Amino acid sequence: MKVGIIGAGSIGLLFASxxxxxxxxxxxxxxxxxxxxxxxxxxxxxxxxxxxxxxxKALPISKWKGTEDLTLITVKQYQLTPVLEIINQLPEDPxxxxxxxxxxxxxxxxxxxxxxxxxxxxxxxxxLKENAFTVSHNGEGATNVAPFRGDFSFLQNFSAAVPxxxxxxxxxxxxxxxxxxxxxxxxxxxxxSILHVKNGELIQNExxxxxxxxxxxxxxxxxxxxxxxxHLRQVMEICKKTAENRSSxxxxxxxxxLTEVDAILGFILEEANKQEKQAPLLENVYHFIKGxxxxxxxxx
Amino acid sequence: MKVGIIGAGSIGLLFASxxxxxxxxxxxxxxxxxxxxxxxxxxxxxxxxxxxxxxxKALPISKWKGTEDLTLITVKQYQLTPVLEIINQLPEDPxxxxxxxxxxxxxxxxxxxxxxxxxxxxxxxxxLKENAFTVSHNGEGATNVAPFRGDFSFLQNFSAAVPxxxxxxxxxxxxxxxxxxxxxxxxxxxxxSILHVKNGELIQNExxxxxxxxxxxxxxxxxxxxxxxxHLRQVMEICKKTAENRSSxxxxxxxxxLTEVDAILGFILEEANKQEKQAPLLENVYHFIKGxxxxxxxxx
Numbered sequence: 374m375k376v377g378i379i380g381a382g383s384i385g386l387l388f389a390s391x392x393x394x395x396x397x398x399x400x401x402x403x404x405x406x407x408x409x410x411x412x413x414x415x416x417x418x419x420x421x422x423x424x425x426x427x428x429x430k431a432l433p434i435s436k437w438k439g440t441e442d443l444t445l446i447t448v449k450q451y452q453l454t455p456v457l458e459i460i461n462q463l464p465e466d467p468x469x470x471x472x473x474x475x476x477x478x479x480x481x482x483x484x485x486x487x488x489x490x491x492x493x494x495x496x497x498x499x500x501l502k503e504n505a506f507t508v509s510h511n512g513e514g515a516t517n518v519a520p521f522r523g524d525f526s527f528l529q530n531f532s533a534a535v536p537x538x539x540x541x542x543x544x545x546x547x548x549x550x551x552x553x554x555x556x557x558x559x560x561x562x563x564x565x566s567i568l569h570v571k572n573g574e575l576i577q578n579e580x581x582x583x584x585x586x587x588x589x590x591x592x593x594x595x596x597x598x599x600x601x602x603x604h605l606r607q608v609m610e611i612c613k614k615t616a617e618n619r620s621s622x623x624x625x626x627x628x629x630x631l632t633e634v635d636a637i638l639g640f641i642l643e644e645a646n647k648q649e650k651q652a653p654l655l656e657n658v659y660h661f662i663k664g665x666x667x668x669x670x671x672x673x
Numbered sequence: 674m675k676v677g678i679i680g681a682g683s684i685g686l687l688f689a690s691x692x693x694x695x696x697x698x699x700x701x702x703x704x705x706x707x708x709x710x711x712x713x714x715x716x717x718x719x720x721x722x723x724x725x726x727x728x729x730k731a732l733p734i735s736k737w738k739g740t741e742d743l744t745l746i747t748v749k750q751y752q753l754t755p756v757l758e759i760i761n762q763l764p765e766d767p768x769x770x771x772x773x774x775x776x777x778x779x780x781x782x783x784x785x786x787x788x789x790x791x792x793x794x795x796x797x798x799x800x801l802k803e804n805a806f807t808v809s810h811n812g813e814g815a816t817n818v819a820p821f822r823g824d825f826s827f828l829q830n831f832s833a834a835v836p837x838x839x840x841x842x843x844x845x846x847x848x849x850x851x852x853x854x855x856x857x858x859x860x861x862x863x864x865x866s867i868l869h870v871k872n873g874e875l876i877q878n879e880x881x882x883x884x885x886x887x888x889x890x891x892x893x894x895x896x897x898x899x900x901x902x903x904h905l906r907q908v909m910e911i912c913k914k915t916a917e918n919r920s921s922x923x924x925x926x927x928x929x930x931l932t933e934v935d936a937i938l939g940f941i942l943e944e945a946n947k948q949e950k951q952a953p954l955l956e957n958v959y960h961f962i963k964g965x966x967x968x969x970x971x972x973x
Contacts, residue, residue, distance in 0.1 A: 581964040657888075
């Protein structure tokens with residue numbers, strides 16, 4: 374099976390490195406420069422003290438024809454629009470696309486695509502792009518994937534062959550899979566970023582925990598959660614398990630980069646709007662983060 | 674006229690320094706050590722390049738008899754309870770007390786006092802305590818005072834004689850005087866502290882400004898403001914005029930000190946509670962700040 378990977382950020386490089394052990398991978402980069410660097414050096418995966426080099430073919434995105442059997446789209450949600458335009462302009466529609474964005478705001482765009490099989494996934498790995506061709510895998514996790522439209526068995530076949538130290542679990546219900554991740558992200562990411570604290574502080578500090586529960590209650594009401602207590606327990610467990618971690622949004626804010634706040638909170642705010650529900654806390658938290666992003670940051 | 678000053682923090686030292694030019698001042702300190710340092714060195718007032726030494730008598734608070742013609746109480750609101758106990762235990766009730774705390778939560782305590790004339794005031798000076806007997810006057814402003822109960826003319830006589838570079842304006846309506854200050858403090862102090870920004874950023878950053886207006890609207894609704902647009906304009910003007918300043922609460926948070934959040938937001942949250950109004954933003958902002966205060970910080 375041939376696999377294309379769109380985007381050579383931390384997630385793109387991580388997937389290319391692992392998946393190229395099982396499949397023939399081509400990675401598509403934004404710049405020609407990054408493509409040549411990957412072709413020259415391979416992709417270097419750094420995991421604790423271990424370094425692995427994978428020889429992966431790289432091309433600039435302009436060369437993508439969509440002829441691979443499966444294409445993973447690994448760019449962030451706020452970079453998705455130009456990729457979707459490219460997909461729509463390909464001479465032949467690729468059959469199998471797997472979208473690995475955070476959030477759920479992009480689902481409405483995926484509905485418009487003409488491709489046969491559209492899959493979505495959530496990534497629980499910690500990865501840091503060190504340079505154009507090197508990625509650190511510093512948090513082991515799993516990938517969950519599910520059909521948004523189309524062929525469940527294709528995903529099963531694909532995931533069955535990936536290396537066992539890079540598991541991909543196939544789920545049936547894409548909506549609850551994305552929703553679970555969204556709720557966790559919507560609570561932990563913005564609050565840790567506003568407060569400049571590690572994940573664990575949200576449950577260790579009694580006052581921050583009260584903010585966490587108020588925000589969660591608002592989200593739960595907007596999303597009409599059936600079992601809010603289970604979702605809250607999941608949020609708290611993840612705060613505990615990753616107590617010493619800085620969330621990806623906090624890292625983005627500290628590095629003065631764009632965040633994924635539109636992907637993560639945008640969908641919930643749209644839902645509130647559609648249902649004519651008030652979302653005072655979410656709106657405030659959203660504006661706190663937007664105001665911290667670099668100026669002219671908003672892509673959406 | 675003899676004037677007593679309770680508390681030798683930045684505001685106590687500042688008032689002692691200026692007022693001792695017109696009146697015979699005794700300053701009462703928390704510790705014996707600070708009293709001896711002031712008796713030895715005088716109070717040094719640093720204003721830009723100029724240093725002025727005022728010889729002021731200092732005594733530890735345990736020696737206060739309440740025999741001065743007027744006593745200024747300059748401790749923070751969260752330090753007020755023990756001072757009120759001392760006042761109630763004096764053998765003779767002092768006639769004239771002037772309370773210079775931020776917030777309005779302490780008014781309910783002042784009602785209980787038996788003293789004849791009770792005055793309240795707001796201080797708009799920037800002052801920093803450099804050591805036990807030195808204060809920097811780094812922001813020139815004014816003091817507003819008004820009778821909470823009793824004799825207006827006494828205040829007028831007192832304020833008429835203070836040095837002209839340290840003006841004290843006598844107001845008739847203590848409630849609107851304190852309320853004006855409270856609203857400004859309730860918006861600017863907590864937001865600058867959460868966001869770690871100077872006052873000006875709250876109106877320069879479009880997202881932060883949206884948070885500011887949402888919070889203001891909530892406060893305005895709780896306090897049943899007659900002319901909210903005037904109060905909002907005042908908040909914005911102060912952000913503009915003090916654009917390069919860090920608010921006192923931000924400085925407290927940065928120095929890991931207790932803040933005045935209970936004095937400032939506590940009263941408004943109590944009002945919300947009494948009127949059974951929702952205050953989701955205020956509550957969140959309150960918890961953000963409380964969680965940032967040093968542990969075991971809460972005195973109230």
